[in-house]
Amino acid sequence: MLIIILIPLFIIFVIAILTLLERRLLANFQRRIGPDKVGLFGILQPIADAFKLLFKEMIVPGIANIFIFLAAPLIIFLVSLINWSIIPFFYGNVLIAELNLGFLFIFAISSLGVYGIIMAGWASNSKYAFLGSMRAAAQVISYEVSIGIIIMIIIIYVGSFNLTKIVESQLYIWNVFICWPCFILFFISALAETNRVPFDLPEAESELVSGYNVEYSSFTFALFFLAEYSNIILMSFLIVLLFLGGWLPLFNLDIFFFLSKEFWIIFKVLFIIYLFILIRGTLPRYRYDQLMMIGWKIFLPLSLSYLLLYIIFLFLFELFL
Amino acid sequence: MFKYLMVLCCFGVYTVNPIQALLWLVMVFLLAAIVLIELGSEFLAILLFMVYIGAIAVLFLFVIMLLNIRKVELYNYYVNYIPTLIFISFFFFLEIFFVIFIKCNQQNIIDYITFDHLWVNSLYYTSNIEVIGILLFDIYYYYFFFLGLILLIALLGTLILLVNLKKNSKKIPNYYYKKKWKF
Numbered sequence: 001m002l003i004i005i006l007i008p009l010f011i012i013f014v015i016a017i018l019t020l021l022e023r024r025l026l027a028n029f030q031r032r033i034g035p036d037k038v039g040l041f042g043i044l045q046p047i048a049d050a051f052k053l054l055f056k057e058m059i060v061p062g063i064a065n066i067f068i069f070l071a072a073p074l075i076i077f078l079v080s081l082i083n084w085s086i087i088p089f090f091y092g093n094v095l096i097a098e099l100n101l102g103f104l105f106i107f108a109i110s111s112l113g114v115y116g117i118i119m120a121g122w123a124s125n126s127k128y129a130f131l132g133s134m135r136a137a138a139q140v141i142s143y144e145v146s147i148g149i150i151i152m153i154i155i156i157y158v159g160s161f162n163l164t165k166i167v168e169s170q171l172y173i174w175n176v177f178i179c180w181p182c183f184i185l186f187f188i189s190a191l192a193e194t195n196r197v198p199f200d201l202p203e204a205e206s207e208l209v210s211g212y213n214v215e216y217s218s219f220t221f222a223l224f225f226l227a228e229y230s231n232i233i234l235m236s237f238l239i240v241l242l243f244l245g246g247w248l249p250l251f252n253l254d255i256f257f258f259l260s261k262e263f264w265i266i267f268k269v270l271f272i273i274y275l276f277i278l279i280r281g282t283l284p285r286y287r288y289d290q291l292m293m294i295g296w297k298i299f300l301p302l303s304l305s306y307l308l309l310y311i312i313f314l315f316l317f318e319l320f321l
Numbered sequence: 322m323f324k325y326l327m328v329l330c331c332f333g334v335y336t337v338n339p340i341q342a343l344l345w346l347v348m349v350f351l352l353a354a355i356v357l358i359e360l361g362s363e364f365l366a367i368l369l370f371m372v373y374i375g376a377i378a379v380l381f382l383f384v385i386m387l388l389n390i391r392k393v394e395l396y397n398y399y400v401n402y403i404p405t406l407i408f409i410s411f412f413f414f415l416e417i418f419f420v421i422f423i424k425c426n427q428q429n430i431i432d433y434i435t436f437d438h439l440w441v442n443s444l445y446y447t448s449n450i451e452v453i454g455i456l457l458f459d460i461y462y463y464y465f466f467f468l469g470l471i472l473l474i475a476l477l478g479t480l481i482l483l484v485n486l487k488k489n490s491k492k493i494p495n496y497y498y499k500k501k502w503k504f
Binding site for chain 1: 340341344347363364367370371374375376379380382383386387449450
């Protein structure tokens with residue numbers, strides 16, 4: 001029981017640190033100072049932000065469908081937390097539940113997140129929110145397809161949906177070295193799936209004010225914000241577990257084992273998050289038709305053909321070796 | 322418990338607002354998935370999540386939100402579709418009848434699973450996916466092919482409809498269309 005309460009709190013704490021980290025790093029990329037006034041080196045900035053959001057007045061638009069309007073942020077936040085329940089953290093045994101259908105579960109639950117987006121856009125009864133939600137939903141759906149196919153490649157190779165087994169199969173060599181095109185495809189799809197910068201069209205500030213969460217304020221907005229960042233950390237965890245060997249060190253050498261397992265997984269996840277922020281600091285935004293074209297006409301055929309190639313290779317290996 | 326909730330949610334589908342009706346339908350799917358988990362077939366439950374909730378219902382929501390459907394039109398549709406509704410539900414009833422009263426031969430499946438394992442082990446360790454795989458690809462592979470063919474026919478049908486539409490669109494005085502067809 002205690003873990004079930006502690007893990008969401010821990011995740012929210014990590015998200016708070018991540019927001020500060022992102023702002024500091026962005027400031028460094030753009031030669032600014034960034035937030036440094038609240039607390040020592042701005043450490044208390046996320047807490048100040050949280051208090052500001054919580055003590056603001058919550059405004060519900062008069063023409064909104066109140067029930068769906070309030071349900072949408074709750075759904076998004078809950079879905080982003082449920083996914084954490086089967087992620088193996090440090091040693092591979094700190095879990096709420098170890099599912100045999102691990103990856104299918106994550107995939108099924110994260111497909112529920114789209115409902116929160118669509119409901120938020122529709123219920124707030126405003127053109128900007130509606131357009132933003134349409135954009136976000138289309139983007140998330142179309143990139144989920146390529147993510148699913150890439151996960152299928154790994155699962156065919158490992159032979160199990162279980163996350164711990166997927167990590168353990170990378171003891172001798174990480175999956176990055178075996179299928180690096182998959183890694184690149186998965187990383188870009190993850191950027192699109194979490195609505196991050198080269199694909200942050202749902203909240204394009206210059207066109208739509210802030211996407212599907214325009215009408216939300218104070219606590220409901222905080223829920224959207226938390227869900228978004230929780231999804232970012234989750235995606236980087238998934239990338240690490242799938243491709244970068246989770247808590248396993250580089251190759252199966254004794255030299256690397258003097259560093260603990262916690263160090264390896266935290267280091268890798270931080271590296272992926274750093275890449276997310278670096279991309280936010282450097283790349284401009286795509287046009288929407290370009291985004292859709294990349295999703296359906298480049299990523300989907302590429303990942304499908306890679307899946308086919310992989311199956312043929314495995315079949316040939318089984319025949320001749 | 323969840324069964325009764327599911328039946329109650331089914332009535333919610335008859336609300337006037339099409340989007341609210343769809344959200345009720347999603348609720349029904351969710352509860353159906355929970356019932357499947359209760360029955361012990363979590364793989365089917367997750368498939369229901371992924372296919373129906375994650376893909377089909379989202380696409381429906383998408384299309385309905387972009388269309389401007391009037392509430393009065395929907396009422397008329399109900400009346401028109403009642404004969405087809407009875408026709409389809411008759412076949413559905415027949416299917417369920419076959420499943421319940423004629424049954425698939427369970428001994429067959431157990432023989433397949435226990436063919437090259439210790440049967441005690443296989444009783445405990447054959448997962449959901451394995452059983453479904455054995456059923457689909459070993460025992461009922463013929464029906465599986467047949468289902469694939471039906472799906473292919475549906476796909477080809479939609480494609481043929483689209484091709485015909487394009488031929489008709491020649492008559493529309495659209496500059497871009499004309500240029501493409503000449504080329």
